[in-house]
Amino acid sequence: MEATLRGHAHKYGKNVDTDVIIPGKYCNIIDRAELGKHALEGLDPEYTARMKAGDIIVAGTNFGCGSSREVAPIAIKASGTSAVIAKSFARIFYRNALNIGLPIFESAEAVDGIESGDEIELEPAGGIVRNLTKGTTYRAAEFPPFMQSLIDAGGLVPYVERRLAETQ
Amino acid sequence: MGMTLTEKILARHAGLESVEPGQIINAKVDLVLANELSAAVAIGVMRGIKGASKVFDPSKIALVADHFVPAKDAQSAGLARLMKEFAAEQKVEHFFDVGRGGIEHVVLPEEGLVAPGELIVGGDSHTCTYGAFGAFATGMGSTDIAAAFVLGEVWLKVPASIKLVYSGKPGPFVYAKDIMLRTVGELGIDGATYRAIEYHGSTVDELSITGRITMANMAIEAGAKNGIFHADAKTIAYVKERTDRPFVVERADADAVYERVISIDISELEPQVACPHTPDNVHPISDVTRDDLKVDQVFIGSCTNGYIDDLRVVAKILDGKRIAPNLRVIVNPGSQKVWMQAADEGILTTLAAAGCAVNTPGCGACFGGHMGTLGDGERAISTTNRNYVGRMGSPKAEIYLASPATCAASALTGRITDPRVVEAVPV
Numbered sequence: 340m341e342a343t344l345r346g347h348a349h350k351y352g353k354n355v356d357t358d359v360i361i362p363g364k365y366c367n368i369i370d371r372a373e374l375g376k377h378a379l380e381g382l383d384p385e386y387t388a389r390m391k392a393g394d395i396i397v398a399g400t401n402f403g404c405g406s407s408r409e410v411a412p413i414a415i416k417a418s419g420t421s422a423v424i425a426k427s428f429a430r431i432f433y434r435n436a437l438n439i440g441l442p443i444f445e446s447a448e449a450v451d452g453i454e455s456g457d458e459i460e461l462e463p464a465g466g467i468v469r470n471l472t473k474g475t476t477y478r479a480a481e482f483p484p485f486m487q488s489l490i491d492a493g494g495l496v497p498y499v500e501r502r503l504a505e506t507q
Numbered sequence: 508m509g510m511t512l513t514e515k516i517l518a519r520h521a522g523l524e525s526v527e528p529g530q531i532i533n534a535k536v537d538l539v540l541a542n543e544l545s546a547a548v549a550i551g552v553m554r555g556i557k558g559a560s561k562v563f564d565p566s567k568i569a570l571v572a573d574h575f576v577p578a579k580d581a582q583s584a585g586l587a588r589l590m591k592e593f594a595a596e597q598k599v600e601h602f603f604d605v606g607r608g609g610i611e612h613v614v615l616p617e618e619g620l621v622a623p624g625e626l627i628v629g630g631d632s633h634t635c636t637y638g639a640f641g642a643f644a645t646g647m648g649s650t651d652i653a654a655a656f657v658l659g660e661v662w663l664k665v666p667a668s669i670k671l672v673y674s675g676k677p678g679p680f681v682y683a684k685d686i687m688l689r690t691v692g693e694l695g696i697d698g699a700t701y702r703a704i705e706y707h708g709s710t711v712d713e714l715s716i717t718g719r720i721t722m723a724n725m726a727i728e729a730g731a732k733n734g735i736f737h738a739d740a741k742t743i744a745y746v747k748e749r750t751d752r753p754f755v756v757e758r759a760d761a762d763a764v765y766e767r768v769i770s771i772d773i774s775e776l777e778p779q780v781a782c783p784h785t786p787d788n789v790h791p792i793s794d795v796t797r798d799d800l801k802v803d804q805v806f807i808g809s810c811t812n813g814y815i816d817d818l819r820v821v822a823k824i825l826d827g828k829r830i831a832p833n834l835r836v837i838v839n840p841g842s843q844k845v846w847m848q849a850a851d852e853g854i855l856t857t858l859a860a861a862g863c864a865v866n867t868p869g870c871g872a873c874f875g876g877h878m879g880t881l882g883d884g885e886r887a888i889s890t891t892n893r894n895y896v897g898r899m900g901s902p903k904a905e906i907y908l909a910s911p912a913t914c915a916a917s918a919l920t921g922r923i924t925d926p927r928v929v930e931a932v933p934v
Contacts, residue, residue: 354696354785358895359902363875366544367575367583369551381897401697404730405895406874407632409548409648430701430732431632435648485531485662496556499654503558506658 344421344442344461345471346393348453353399355382355425357406357432361414374410375417392419395461397453399425403432412436422461424468424479426450437486438495444468449477509760511668512735513703516643516757520626528667528766537625537642539655540569542611542870543576545630547586548649550593553656562597563659569601569620570594571611574870576604579877609842609868612636612724612810616716617844619749623738623756628655633810633892635731638704638723639716640746641738641756646727666732667766668703669694673710675774680926682820683718684812684890684910686710687725688779690771692789700730702766705759710773711736716745717816724811725892728786778926780888781908784896792913792925800907800923803885805836805914806899808866809873812890813841815848817911822854824915824929830862831921837879839866863918875900888917 359381361374368374379386379396396415402425403411412435415423422442436443442463449468453459457472466479482490492498510518514526521532541549553559562568570590575583587604594602601620608614612633615621623641627634630652637644647661655661671690704726711719719736726734736742738756746754777791807813807821818840830836838858840846846868849855855865866872872879873891880900881887887899887906894906907923916926 356893356895358875358893358898362897362902364877364880364900366874366876367579367586369547369586381895381902401700401730404696405632405893407545407630407634407646407648409545409650413548427697427700429697429730431646431648434651438648438650483531483664485664495650495654496552499559499657500557502658502660503556507558 344393344463346391346395346421346459348395348397348455348457348459349386349390350397350453350455351382354401354404355398356404357408357411360403360411361408366408366410368410371413371417374414375419378414378418378420387418390418390420393421394419395459396420396423397450398423399450400427402428404429407431409435409439412439412441416441424449424453437490440494444479446477446479449479452477508764509762511703511763511765512705512737512757512759513643513668513733514665515759516624516626517663517665519755526665528665530665532663532665533660534626534663535660536567536628536655538567538569538620538627539652540571540611540615540627540629540631540634541652542574542631543572543586543590544574545649545652546570546590546593549630549653549656550589552650552653556653556657559657562599562656565598566600567659568599568656569615570599571603571608571614572605573608573610574874575876576869577867605867607843609845610810610813610870613813613841613845616640617749617842619746622746622750622752622754623742624754628652628661632727633724635726635733636720636724636810638726638733638735639719640742641736643733643735645733666701666703668705669699670705670707670765670768672768672770673706673708673773674770675710675772677710677773677776680778680912681773681776682910682912683714683721685776685779686773687722688781688789688908689776691725691728691787693769693771694729696728696785696787697730699726702731704729704731704734706734706736712739715816716741717814720814721811728892778910778913780913780923781894783894783905783907786893786908795923796925800886801921802834802888802917802923804879804881804887805834805918806872806879806887806889806891807911807914808839808841809891810841811892812911813839813845813868815845817890818845818849818854820911821915822857824912824926825861825918826857828861828919830918834918834921836863836918837866837872838863839872840868842868872899874898888914888923890914
């Protein structure tokens with residue numbers, strides 16, 4: 340189980356798409372650290388300069404819409420961002436984030452109750468979102484049981500290894 | 508309880524009698540697709556999976572170099588090379604390098620790799636294009652693709668379906684692109700998230716295969732997991748010309764359950780335009796032309812509108828004319844086969860004579876990769892599928908999405924132009 344995460348919030352609007360999370364011109368980059376330097380560049384070119392390791396992206400509905408590029412959650416994670424809290428996530432981004440181990444929290448109430456700069460504490464295991472600045476606590480939507488079992492197993496790769504062992 | 512078309516295909520691939528929305532299934536895949544960007548990441552993931560030395564079936568993997576081809580730089584060349592070496596090592600049967608393929612979603616149907624009733628996953632969000640052929644097809648990230656490479660199966664949550672019923676005959680210069688832009692405008696960019704879209708009605712029954720491709724391709728622009736048409740005689744003829752592989756044509760049950768049913772009458776529909784900066788910011792052309800919007804670039808191509816039918820429409824409008832001064836028009840035929848067909852028909856010469864730059868097939872311009880990126884403050888009208896901030900290059904550029912006819916009409920005037928006012932015969 341992942342440990343508690345803590346950082347300051349950087350809040351954005353709805354429909355933060357993969358083209359602004361990591362613009363297409365960077366999609367030929369494999370090096371994670373290099374990808375991390377360009378996280379959110381299309382939306383907020385100062386993000387990576389301003390944020391500190393552990394900080395948290397907070398956004399509206401449909402976070403990560405658009406392309407299937409897995410480098411989108413990879414860039415966010417590699418930037419040192421510890422998690423994303425959004426009102427909802429686009430389908431492919433949601434799968435990709437879990438697959439690459441970027442913690443995501445879905446809670447409209449939490450997003451409405453957080454302002455940029457607030458200090459946030461997150462417990463991935465229970466989906467707990469604490470706004471330490473405002474003294475409020477929220478519980479994010481639970482993962483469906485199958486997804487939770489994937490997360491508990493350590494992600495998709497261990498799951499595939501187990502399936503391979505079963506079928507061979 | 509009856510099943511939708513998507514549920515029917517998923518149930519069969521999961522070896523189940525029936526499935527229902529929300530159910531998690533393990534489904535066998537008929538084809539796994541990746542391009543050089545998604546493949547490069549997927550190959551890295553696969554190398555890290557213990558016990559996974561081989562792909563599940565080299566005849567059921569398709570790898571297409573299309574995003575940064577011809578290579579933009581050494582880094583891009585490295586990704587294409589990585590994929591090429593993987594294809595050789597794994598004896599992947601369907602590998603398409605630059606000059607031999609084109610845009611993945613244009614190439615796969617052309618090569619007979621897509622058939623009704625099949626289940627296809629791809630490391631590209633526009634994999635949903637194959638729903639045009641009555642297949643279940645959805646885009647995924649590279650880790651999921653690596654898992655599919657190895658297992659030949661994927662886990663899926665069965666989506667609820669939205670039934671769209673179209674009626675009416677499109678007016679002159681109104682095409683599948685206009686119908687789909689209108690649809691995305693109505694649903695909104697997250698209106699179909701986690702859902703299947705099932706296209707019905709007399710309008711789509713009459714549509715060409717290319718028109719259905721354009722519509723299925725943009726299902727993801729409403730957030731959908733897949734967009735699907737029922738295969739008919741046209742589909743079966745197209746597929747049988749290209750493959751001898753047996754396939755199963757599924758149909759939705761009469762008592763299938765849909766989450767929503769939306770009726771769309773297109774008889775009065777004008778050409779449509781998606782304005783900056785989301786694909787659902789859709790307006791009729793007559794509202795958009797009121798602002799007299801000058802454009803710096805017109806782009807014709809992509810997996811949405813890079814087909815021979817699209818190029819014919821453009822050539823008909825530009826034939827014997829010159830594009831507006833101070834304007835760039837870039838045309839990318841969708842595949843090598845489309846390029847050759849367009850050459851045979853004299854289309855490429857017509858376009859070049861009009862002042863268009865005709866490129867080799869590829870995705871570059873559409874996703875801001877290369878070969879047509881926009882600069883600060885520039886405005887483009889494009890036949891592509893997304894107009895998010897920075898999609899085609901500078902975050903300070905504006906992208907308008909429209910049909911090939913509307914883009915061609917705009918190429919003549921240098922302004923966003925209603926194709927119905929240009930002197931030409933509709934195709």
